[in-house]
Amino acid sequence: MTGGAGEAAGVPTGDGAGRPVPEFRHGLVVGKFYPPHAGHHALIAAAAARCAAVTVVVAPSxxxxxxxxxxxxxxxxxxxxTPWVRVVGRYDDHPVDYADPAIWDLHCAVFREALGGQPVDAVFSSEAYGAELARRFDAVPVCVDLDRRTVPVSGTAVRADPVGHWRWLSPPVRAWLVRRVVVVGAESTGTTTMAEALAAHYGTTWVPEYGxxxxxxxxAELRRRRPAATVFDVTWDRADFAEVVREQQAAExxxxxxxxxxxxxxxxVRATSIWEERYLGSASAQVRAAARRPALYLLTDHEGVPFADDGLRDGEHLRTWMTGRFRAELxxxxxxxxxxxxxxxTRLATAVAACDALLAAGWSFADPLLPS
Known part of the structure; x- marks a missing residue:
């Protein structure tokens, strides 16, 4: 399922790295982590600081x-x-009713299965139910930041307003939530200028064109052999476009x-496939298969934009064709x-309005199971 290597192994007695003798042998942290945020990480870190081993059970419906x-x-x-922290996942589709002992038994059975039969002597929680959970495991309850004063965030708050709580999210969660806006267009139509300007407007980053x-x-390689070579002498093959796709997506x-x-x-990638079509006559299945779905495409029209020859451009005569290909492809x-x-x-104002609408639309999360 989602347990890591060594999930069935016994609880370790220490990490062998000179840590002080921990207060507890085995701590338990349970939650939905929907999504994980800085408060969750602080809770897990608190458990890690006081336990020889910690099991974190991720238990959503x-x-x-x-x-x-x-x-x-x-x-x-x-x-x-903190390698003594073990994270395991189990689905828990039982209803939530903190006043019903039978429902408590159902939830605790899920947690015990995730623990692999290992006892715990401390339960760390930032929720009011932590004391009862600890009692059911015959463990010490350890409450961490129950009133959210140290880390003022909750999963409910993040789901309601990811933008407003963005600073509390870790890099992998940000990467999962981020809305990607891709600027495409024919040569010298302002794609780089637009991406850079939008990033500056929103105080964020942007990804340059690897191609x-x-x-x-x-x-440069050509000119080492032929100093008079120009961009019109550059040739491309399928491997070049596969490299562009790989590196562009890695940078993104x-x-x-x-x-x-x-x-x-x-x-x-969709833009790369059009460039591949231009230079090699067709786009490969490998390149096309790598295409993703961003939140929005911005297509820069070539009309009214002077062609700026910077020494790396060779397609002034193809700009009308390429704009048409982008329209058809997208x-x-x-x-x-x-x-x-x-x-x-004008272009920037139009783009900003569209991006503001993306943010205003918010993120859609399915409701978790709530207490009855």
């Missing part, structure tokens, strides 16, 4: 809309520096982990597309 394996992986990543780096590298994924709620990308991709026309200021 199947109705929730963040996959259980993702939550487990995110928690493991954040707490990798341009490959073009510069290829031209890295940026998503440190981005604000919006991430701006200068090109993507029309059937299932992602909203907004064309940007007019001077830069």
């Amino acid at each position: 199947r109705r929730e809309s963040i996959p259980l394996p993702d939550r487990v992986a995110w928690l493991r990543e954040v707490h990798v520096a 341009r780096e490959v073009t510069a590298r290829k031209l 994924d890295a940026a998503a982990r440190v981005s604000g709620p919006l991430l701006f990308c200068d090109t993507d 029309a059937g991709c299932g992602v909203p597309v907004l064309e940007l026309r007019g001077p830069h200021e």
